[in-house]
Amino acid sequence: MxxxxxxxxxxxxxxxxxxxxxxxxxxxxxxxxxMLSEEIRKIYKRQHPDMLDNRTYYTNLLRLQSELIKLQYWVEKTNAKVLIICEGRDSAGKGGVIKRITQRLNPRVARVVALQKPSDREMTQWYFQRYVPHLPAGGEIVLFDRSWYNRVGVERVMGFASDNQVEQFLQDVPEFERMLVRSGIIVLKYWFSITDEEQQLRFLTRIHDPMKQWKLSPMDLQSRVRWEDYTKAKEEMFERTNIPEAPWYIVEGNDKKRERLNCIEHILSKIPYEDVATEKVTLPERVFNPDYERRTLPDELYVPQIY
Known part of the structure; x- marks a missing residue:
């Protein structure tokens, strides 16, 4: 053969x-x-005439997801530690990318960290302290859906952090990330970028789609008002935290399908994984006991078969 x-x-x-x-x-x-109004649908399609076709998208997504499984085996085998930081404007597609990365992976190996706002106790801690417990151990891939960069993003723009706190963060974070890299963690930082017009359009679709309205928080709405403030904050963030040991990578996100494929392709290109030999799985024979009689369970234990 x-x-x-x-x-x-x-x-x-x-x-x-x-x-x-x-x-x-x-x-x-x-x-x-x-769920969307006819007008919104027409606008969206008119704004995206060159979106990637579904067959190309799904074919490549499955190919890349099979490579992610190879990466997972390599991470487990070599005890590697992978940290992927996902940042970007509201509605930029971070969640969609993260979902496609982890979709077929073992949740015991690849996990997502999306922290809530800090508690009163955490507010008194060293700023990075609440993030440290979630960093990857050997054999783990961790994706941060927003990270410590909240300090120079939402916290700065919305006035939750003082100028001194922001400046201290910008001084500290390069060395903090160098420490992570020196400890053996592979650090990848992604900024998902969309245009002003695209964010406006996505917010409109969320407003008019009852299945997605929950995604819009008061903070998200404020991000529209403060678009330029976020832009200035992002530019300084890049300038002061784009270090050789942990550089930023910008993923263009106006086309969600291309955004997902390009990001996964880039992640795979930045990690020196190799094919790892895995044990052949053999289905064992079922043990059969001729004296065993299966009990009849009461009907009320069963979920009604409505469909």
Whole structure:
């Protein structure tokens, strides 16, 4: 038997099966669209004439997700520590990218950290202290959905941090991240970038879509008012925290599909993972006891079969 050809055929068949399975996502998109007004839908489609087509998107997404699984095996085998920081404006697509990265990974290996606002006790701690417990140990991939960079983003723009606190952070964070890298953590920092017009459009779709209104907080609405303040804060953040040991990478996000694929492709290119030999899985024989009789359980234990 030609092992290489057999493996290639299996991979191709698997990819096609997975691609067919993702049609559910397409149906979900079709069902969610009517939630928007006809006017908003027309505007959105007019603003995005060159969006990546679904077949290209799903084919490449599945290919990249299979590579992420290889990365996961390598991280476990080598006890590597990977930290991925995801920052960006509200509605820039961070959550969508994170979801596609972790979608097929083992949650015991790849986990997401999205911290709430600090408690009164945490407000008195060293600023980085509440983030440290969530850093990756050996064999882990951790994705921060927003991070310590809140200090120079929302906290700065909304007045939750003083000028002295912001300046102290900007002085401290480069050395803090150098310490992480020296400890063996692979640090990748991504800024998801969208245009002013795109954010406006996405906020409008959320306002008019009852399935997405929960995503809009009062803070999000203020981010529209303070667009230029956030821009100035972002520019200084890049200037003072873009260090060789942990540089920033900007992902253009006006097209969500391209944003997801480009980010995953970049992550894979920045981590020196290799194929790791895995043990062959063999399904054991079921133990059969001829004297065992299965009990009949009462009907009320079962969920009604409505569908």
């Amino acid at each position: 030609d092992y290489d050809n057999t493996t290639e055929d299996f991979s191709r068949d698997w990819l096609q099966a997975e691609l067919d399975d993702t049609l559910d996502d397409l149906f979900e998109m079709e069902f969610s669209e009517p």
